[in-house]
Amino acid sequence: MTTAHNAFSTARFRVCPNCGGRLQGDQAVCPWCRTALTDRMMAMPPSPSPSAADQNAPEQTHHTGFFSHHDAPRFWRRLFVVVGLCLALLFVLSTSLAVYQGLQDRNRQLVGEALDLYEKGRTLYEEGRYDLAAAHFREALRIWPDFETARQALKLAEAQSAQQGEPAAPLPEVQEVDALLAEAVVAYEQGDYEKAATLLERILAARPDFRSEQITALAVDAHLKAGLALVEQDLFVEALRHFDQALALDPDNPELLRQRELANTYGTGLDALAKEDFLKAADAFRRVYLLDDSYRLVTQKLAEAHRRAGDVFFKNQEWCDAAEQYRQSYTVLPDVNVLDRAQQAESNCSERVNEIPVWDLPPTPTPTDTLPTPTPLPPGDFTFVATSVTTQYDQPCVGHYIRGVVRALDEAPLPGVSVLALDPWGNVYLGTSKANPPGMYDIPVPDVEATYQVYVVNDAGIPISPMVSVTFDSTMLGTGVACYAIDWQEWEQP
Structure with missing residues (x-):
């Protein structure tokens, strides 16, 4: 017993500084809380030797703080469960709040749409268009069934429409319009632009308030592409119909105006x-x-x-x-x-x-002779005519130019008008009438023999006058100071 007691009394025991659990031997990790132990802990002094009473007493659980070292793993598991439940509850609450907020936003949006329809219906009612007003009030009630003001307005509009003998035409359901739009988009993507344009026009006629900007832009593009496809088949009358329908939706579209002019003139x-x-x-x-x-x-x-x-x-x-x-x-x-x-x-x-x-030859023209004047009533959609064509051999005409003055209907000088000269090789020379000198334009041309076709043109380069042909020959070019003076005047068809 003495030997055993001495061995027990000299044994070295350690205590985990984290959970207080008793350690034995050279353990490097606490078996209770899994804390890594340092070398300093290995050198702890020996525990006091137990007395005989201690040896005979039943083993007591070692406590550190408020829980036993045997309960440490259970505590951490419980803590993890509690934290997980809290996080789950927080997620559920935040999701519910987001759904509620989304429903509130949707309700506000629907109420706004109903109010817009009501205002449009009231405007139509004041204009005496009772059938369309009733259709707008009816659609507002479909969106917001508790809209009592719209309900009363609908009764008034239907009564007025009945007195005029006009049936109250309901607006198509949104689902119907969505179906038409989807069909139009499919036709557009498949290259059936005529069908797409027709469907989009139906939507605009039936529901002008339904995504009007987007549908109008798509309809314009569908008409344009349908017209271009018909141009490729030389079907210019049909192409012009599509261009005109597109221009009715977008009258200032420069590409539409250009394509229509090209198709019309080429046809x-x-x-x-x-x-x-x-x-x-x-x-x-x-x-x-x-x-x-x-x-x-x-x-x-x-x-x-x-x-x-x-x-x-x-x-x-x-x-x-x-x-x-x-x-x-x-x-x-x-x-x-x-x-x-x-x-x-x-x-x-x-x-x-x-x-x-x-004796039959015409007299040789002098530098001031006036050449034949073009007819004052030209065919076609012209807005300018040439009033005089002369040659000039004087010092102000240094070099070789096509020049002149552009005048308005009242014969006042008109600045900002473009005059174009085309040589036999396809080169284009352009001049614009000035504010100072008033209405004067001048177009320098090369020092080579050539015949030029001269027009007044619009901003798109399209001739808006009859063509005047002038020739620079060797006689004119040899003088060094030779110009053609072509004067133009605005002209209005009777």
């Missing part, structure tokens, strides 16, 4: 070509060519119109006119056969001029 050229009015066809195709030289087959059609006009002049032995038309055709689209015909016509034109007796 006019095709009609004139089919009727063998080649000069009119050439004029129409020239206007399209100046606006967009890649439009459809405008280059080929313009060359064809000039060539066939040249053939008519050639057949009638009007050699000079034939040569000019062939040259115009060759300038747009070079062709050796057309060039041969042009050279033959020019040769015949020169021979014909040489055959005229001297």
